[in-house]
Amino acid sequence: MNLRVKEICKEKGITIQELADNMEMKRESLSRAINGNPTLETLEKISTALGVNISELFDQPKNNTTGITCPHCGKNINITVE
Numbered sequence: 001m002n003l004r005v006k007e008i009c010k011e012k013g014i015t016i017q018e019l020a021d022n023m024e025m026k027r028e029s030l031s032r033a034i035n036g037n038p039t040l041e042t043l044e045k046i047s048t049a050l051g052v053n054i055s056e057l058f059d060q061p062k063n064n065t066t067g068i069t070c071p072h073c074g075k076n077i078n079i080t081v082e
Helices: 005-012 016-022 027-035 040-050
Strands: 065-069 076-080
Touching: 005 016, 005 040, 016 027, 016 040, 027 040
Parallel strands: none
Antiparallel strands: 065 076
């Protein structure tokens, strides 16, 4: 799962530490959640602290790009539509 938390923090001008402080949790715990498999409750807390919808925490495909996952290796294959 790829979360955009770091990217959203950068857009909002805050650090992961500041986000963790706002959520009243340790930075290490927040980092583990971001890089691991967070619960729905944690995702809700993150989205509330950042002031975004939960759906905005997840990677979104670009407007003109369709993402496909290789069934053999699991890597993303991007196809650009012109």
